[in-house]
Amino acid sequence: MTSDMVQEEVEESATVLEQPQEISLRRDLVDLVNLLISSTYILRCFQSKWQLIRLKLEHLSSSLAAADHSSNSPRILDLLQSVAATVGEAQRLVVRCADESYSGGKLLLRSDLDVVAAKLDLHLKRLEEVYASGILTIGRAIVLSRPDAGASRDDIRFYVKDLVSRLKIGDVEMRLRALSALNEVLREDDRYARILSVEVADGVASLVTLLEYCGRGDIQEEAxxxxxxxxxxxxxxxxxxxxxxxxxxxxxxxxxxxRMVAKERAASALKMLTENSDNAWSVSAHGGVPALLSICSDESSTSELVRYACGVLRSISGVEEIKRYMVEQGAVAAFIKLTGASDEVAQVQGIELLLAVACHGEQSTSARDGVLGALVRVLDAGSPKAKEVSLRAIENLCITSPSVAVADHLVVSGFLDRALILLRGGEVSVQEAALKAVSRLGSASEAVKRAMGDAGFIPELVRLLEARSFQVREMAAEALAGVLSVHKNRKRFVKEEENLNRLLRLLNPEEKSATKRFLVAALVTLTDHGTTVRRRIAASGCVEHLEKLAETDVAEAKKLIKKLSSANRFTAIFAGIWSS
Structure with missing residues (x-):
C-alpha cells in the first residue's frame, strides 16, 4: 500500500465522520478504527510501537462495537469525538511512516507515536469509567450474528473481538451469552481458536480471568x-x-x-496442557499433585473426572522428582484403590500409574506387596483389557525387581492359579500377556518353576504349542523349555507319552508350529532325563529335521544332534560287548 493510497483511505474515512446524520458516529468510528488497524500492517518502521498501538486500537474497537446502540449522552458524544481526533492523528502518522521520508525527523515521529499511544490509553480508561457509571452498557443480546461457514478471516476476527469485549465489560448474563457463543464456534471451527489465541488482544487472558469469577460457577464452567x-x-x-x-x-x-462438569472441563484442560512435559512443573508448583490424587481417591468423583486426573498424573509422572513427590503424597494407595474401580478406563489407568510410580525405584516391602496384591486381584474380576494391562505390569515388575521376594509373593498370592485359568480360557491377548508374565516369573527362581509344575502348567503349555496364534505358540514353547529345566517337571512331562510325541511331531517343517528353537531347547533339556528319552527321539525320525535346523545355525539343534550321536555310539559299544 502506497502513501497516496493510505491518504485516500484517510480522506474517505474522514468524509464518513462528517455525515453523522446518515450513520451513527460510534459505528463510523468502529469502521475507521478497523481501517486504521489494517493499514498499520504494511508499515516497516517502528514496528514494535505500531504493534502496541494496534493492540490498544483493537481493544477500543471491540469495546465500542459491543456498546448499547441507544445511548445518546453528551458525555459519550464528547468521548467519541475525542477518540475520532486521536484516530485521525494516528492515520496521519501511518501516512508519514508509509512514506518513509520521516518528515520532521525520526525522533519527532517516535515522540508522536508515543503521544498517540498515551491518548489511546486515556480513551480506554475513560470508556471503562463510562461503562462503570452505567451511562453506556453492553447490548443485552449478541448484536453480531455468527459468521457463516464460508466467512472470511476478517469477519471471524471481528466476531471474536466482539465476544471478547463482552467478556471484559459485560454484566453476568452478557458474559454467559458470550461464553456460550464462543464455545459453540470453538467446538465447530478450528479457525476460531487460533484467532482467539493469536490475533485478538487479551483473548486468552480474558478466559483465564473468568476461571476465577467469584460466586458464579456457571461462568467458571463455561470459561x-x-x-x-x-x-x-x-x-x-x-x-x-x-x-x-x-x-x-x-x-x-x-x-x-x-458442579462436577466444571471440574471435568478444568481437568480436561490440564490433561491437554500437560501433554507437553514442559508444563509438568507448573502443575506441581501450584499444588496440582494433592488435588489430582484427592480426585482419584474420592468416591464422589465421576468416572470422566478420574480419567482426566489420571491423564494429568500420568504425564507429570515422567519427571522423576515429581514422581517421588507423588509417592510421598500417597499416590500408591490412591492408585491401588483405582485398580478396583468399576469403570474400565479408570481401572486401567490406575494399573498403568502403579506401574509408573511403584514398579521403578526402591519401595518398601509392604508397598511392594500391596501393589502385587492389587495387580493379582484384577485378574479375578477385571475386564479383559484390565487383565491384560495388569499382567503386563506384573511382567514389568518382574523385570525391574527380579528378586526372589517378588516371585515368592506372587506365588503365595495365588498368581499362578489365576494365570492358569486365563491360559485355559482367556482371550488371545490375555493369553499372550499371561504367558509372558509366567515365563518372566519362572526365570526368577527354580522354586517358581516347581510351583508351575505343581499347579498344572505343563499340560496347558503343551496344548498351547498348537494354538492358532503364532505368538502364543512361541511363548508357550519358551515357557515350557524353562519349566522342564526342573527334574521333577521332566518326570511329569515324560510320564505322559503323548507329550514327547507332540513335541517331535511339531519339529516337522510342514507343521505350523512354534519357533523351532524353543522346541529343540525343550528336547535338549529332556535328554538329561535318561537314555529312554534319547532313544525315543532318535527313533522318531526327527534327526533329519534337526540337521536342517542345524544348517540354519540353530545352536540347540546342533547340541541335540551331538547328544543323540553320543548316545548312539555308547549303545553300539555296549551292544558289541554284550554279543562277544
Missing part, C-alpha cells in the same frame, strides 16, 4: 470449557500457560460446591 477447547491445539498451549491458566484450573479442582 473452563473454552480454555479446554483452546488447549486442544499444541500451538496455543503456550499462550494459555503464559496467561496463567494452570493455577486457576487447579483451584477449580479444589473448589467445593461447584
Amino acid at each position: 473452563a470449557e473454552a480454555v479446554a477447547a483452546v488447549a486442544r491445539f499444541d500451538s496455543h498451549k503456550a499462550a494459555l500457560v503464559t496467561a496463567g491458566a494452570v493455577a486457576p484450573l487447579i483451584r477449580l479442582l479444589e473448589t467445593s460446591g461447584i
